[in-house]
Amino acid sequence: MRSTVLALGTSPAGSNDWSDMGYLKRRTLALAAVAAASSVLLASCAGDGEGDAGTADGAGGRSVTVNVGGLLYGPYDSVIPSLMQEEGLFEAAGEELGLDITANYQFFPTGAQVIQGMTGGTLDIGDMGTTPLVGLVSQGQDVVPLHVSTGKLRFLVVVRKGSEFRNMDDLRGKRIGLTVGTDQEAFLDNIAKYHLGESSAKDTFTLVNLQTPTQAASMPEGVDAAVTVSTAYLTAHEDLGTEALVNSYGTTEAYYSGSEGDGAGLTLEGATDSSYHPEAFLAHRGFWVMGAEMFADDPDVATAWMVAQQRALSQVNDMAAEEAASRLSDVLELDDEQGAAVLEDDLLRSRGFIWTTRGDALSLHLATLDKVEAGQIDEPLDWQQTVDLFTRAAAASEAAFDATGGAATSDDFTNDAEDLRGLPSWQSGEWPAPAE
Incomplete structure (x- = not known):
């Protein structure tokens, strides 16, 4: 079919107030109400633009202002920065390195606002x-990936309660809502490719551009199905009856009915053929990324950030899932049982460390190959380019690894796990090239 992308909705705002997250549940109506505030809020919190590269040493150390943009929907990349902000972990790690850090945090519903902030210098x-x-x-923006922020978030194809659409073949040519240019589209591309035998989502479905996973989970007028994530789906299922068909782990959900059978937990055709196996249709990763200018000016800021992140992760993983999930209640309006289920899915829960591994680099390399095949970018990153990208922060990562007492062993990096992993970035000389 002809490639089609339609648009619904308006751009939502960011927030730096963790207590004011009610708009997430109020969904699409609230998005329009807060849209105009986004650029104003971003500018007001960011001060004079690019973070202060540092002033001369004073009593508190070298002064550095760091403007941080986080996301709301990933469980660990919601919980960890909120804990860092609450307990001043970034600032404390900076003091250990002779830095007087002032951190300004903002949190956004989608990556689009983060991209705007990174490219605009705010x-x-x-x-x-x-x-x-x-x-x-691919656009030549100079950024430095620091470490993994989250992973294995459960992406879902959902439909309305009572929908006639029960599997992906039923949805061929139908209108599917998602946020174009995000991992939601990447997941649907891989469903089209590996499960349905098509070239891309755009050539299989009519894509309707939505603004957030919460808007998608609410199934707005004008779509037959949508792609969302578990953190948004759980409340939509409870409040609106939204039903899930399939997930990014390569299995069916409760409303599914198709050639594999009926109900949840069935392995979808094509899931084990994916390049991302054992992670099926999407080796989902989030990354904390630093602007190249700040990194070049003072890589110790990157080290302090990673020390704080790892310490926060260790605190969260020492909690029972239900206790940790209570921190999600204000952010995502999930009850403790729902939040615990989401947290248990997260890559950082099972790994226990933030450090970038060969498998994380491989996931990005494979994603660029898929995007070339889907006609979304012109050239992939070859393996050496990918290695170079992920090893720019290798020395800072190793310093943070050492400062946190290791927080992982060699076996943690290389054991047989249900995710793509391998040796960390500071051992990239031992990364084998993938078979092409």
Whole structure:
């Protein structure tokens, strides 16, 4: 079919107030109400633009202002920066390195606002998925991936309660809502490719551009189905009856009925053929990324950030999932049971460390190959380019690894796990090239 992308909705705002997250549940109506505030808020929190590279040493150390842009929907990339902000972990890690850090935090519903901040110089550190990072790199933007922020978020294809559409073949040619240019589209591309045997989502469905996963989960008028994530789906299922068909883990959800059978937990045809196996249709990763200018001026800021992130992760993973999930209640309006289920899915829960591995680099390399095949970018990153990208922060990562007492062993990097991993970035000389 002819490639088609339609648009619905308006651009939502960012927020730096963790107590004011009610608009997430109020969905599409509230998005329009807060849209105009986004650029104003971003500018007001960011001060004079690019973060202060540092002033002369004073009593508190070298002064550095760092503007941070986070995302709301990933469980660990919601919980960890909120804990860092609450307990001043970034600032404390900076003091250990002779830095007097002032951190300004903002949090956004989608990666688009983070990208805008990074490219516009109003953010110094930003959280983004693989797809936005590929977009930045392919456009020649100079950014430095620091470490993994989240992973294995459950992406879902959903339909309305009582829908006649029960599987992906039913949805061929239908209108599917998602945020174009994000990992939502990458997931649907891989469903089209590996499960349906098509070239891309655009050539299989009519894509309707929505603004956030929450808007998608609410199934707005004008779509037959949507792509969302578990953090948004759980409340939509409870409040609106939204039903899920399939997920990015390569299995069916409860409303599914197709050639594999009926109900949840069935392996979808094509899931084990994916380049991302054992992660099926999407090796989802989020990355915290630093602007190249700040990184070049003072890589110790990157080290302090990673020390704080790893310490926060260790605190969260020492909690029972239900206890950690209570921190999600104000952010995502999930109850503790729902939040615990989301947290248990997260890559950082099972790994216990933030450090970038060969598998994380491979996930991005494979994503660029897929995007060339889908006609979304002109050239992929070859393996050496990918290695070079992910090893720019290798020395800072190793310094943070050492400062946190290791926080992982060699076995943690290389054991047989249900995710793509491998040796960390500071051992990239031992990364084998993938078979092409």
